[in-house]
Amino acid sequence: GERSELLEIGPEALFWRVIVTTLEEQDRAPCLVILQDLTEMHRLQTMRQQFLGNVSHELRTPLASLKALVETMRDAAAGDPEASQHFLDLAEREVDSLTQVVQESLELSRIESGRLPLRLAPTPVAEVILPVVERLGPQAERAGLEVSCSLPDGLPQVLADPERVRQVVSNLLHNAIKFTPSGGRVQISAQQVGDEVVISVTDTGVGIPREDLPRVFERFYRADQARSKGGTGLGLAIAKHIIQGHGGRVWADSLEGQGSDFSFSLPLGN
Ligand SMILES: Nc1ncnc2c1ncn2[C@@H]1O[C@H](COP(=O)(O)OP(=O)(O)OP(=O)(O)O)[C@@H](O)[C@H]1O
Ligand SMILES: [Mg+2]
Structure with missing residues (x-):
């Protein structure tokens, strides 16, 4: 006969199917044991349910x-x-x-689901930053904020889909404006670090509580004080996917009440 069982194992939430088939109908017959690792499938399924x-x-x-x-x-x-x-x-x-x-x-x-392919090309860093600063400038001014931008001379090009990376910069800058009270400062900077360029958006705003920091890139995550500000909590989740699609990383630093620093890296363009 054949028996099949689904097992959920340990805190790493491994998910295995075990199928045992006896090869002959007799006592102490040899049996065939098949272990199927369904962890990834199970994780995706859970993610889909949570998303919905x-x-x-x-x-x-x-x-x-x-x-x-x-x-x-x-x-x-x-x-x-x-x-x-x-x-x-x-x-x-x-x-x-x-x-x-x-x-x-x-x-x-x-x-x-990979239905939004990136069009990667060597791209000057200024091309993914300056248009965004220009577009959000008036909004920052209305909010009583000073926005500054520092791009060192001779910064190498990055390998990027300019449209998508502008979208990331736009969400980071928009967040900085949204979460910084009037009179504050927002700074955008870029620098080469090894074989990457790191782009940072730093603000002097409300900051993020230490315990919330690891969660800000989760979909729909918003800190309590953000509920009233408008926004769905998807901006950073989208940004993370876009940057990871480029082979880069994205991270956040913050001190509650002092300000936040969001950075991401992109590979060089040559
Ligand atoms: N610069 C920042 N200063 C303080 N908190 C921030 C900052 N950026 C993000 N956050 C916190 O992280 C949460 C998630 O940000 P995210 O950009 O994903 O969502 P959102 O801005 O609320 O909505 P959306 O971007 O979808 O319009 C915010 O709601 C806020 O609580
Ligand atoms: Mg946002």
């Missing part, structure tokens, strides 16, 4: 507010154009936030 759970959760909050807003407009605000206008504005904001969750989730799943 997270997305649904993130969709529920704006949907519930939309529902409440629509009900209020129908019941209380009917015939009151000023109140209706106000509720419509609020509703529009919820729709925007729903759209962002859906767009970023799609993007993350495309990147993860």
